[in-house]
Amino acid sequence: MLKESGFYYWLSNLWTLAKNCGGGVKFFAAAELAPVFKTLNELNPISYSFSEFTRWEDLLVLGREVGPDDLLTFVLSRKGRISHNAHMDKIFSYLDKYFRQNNFC
Secondary structure (H helix, E strand, O other), X not given: OOOOOHHHHHHHHHHHHHHHXXXXXXXXXXXXXXXXXXXXXXXXXXXXXXXXXXXXHHHHHHHHOOOOOOEEOOOOOOOOOOOOOHHHHHHHHHHHHHOOOOEEO
């Protein structure tokens, strides 16, 4: 199902952060990840929502979903890896230009 083994590492860390902070999480990801989130939530519940998002070229639409106090986090594949997308290379410039008012890592 998942193409990158390191994804589970990042997902686990984000899940722990959400659990310890008591905040909710909005996941925007490919539909194939919805069952992964559901299963993980059954084992270790947090408040979360899921929306399918695969159009990296339309990243700016997330601006309507992210509030000024939300932490915006991207888990990206490295260049040359199977799940890398050319639009991922532009994320940092998008963040700097369009999401400056937000927290992000």
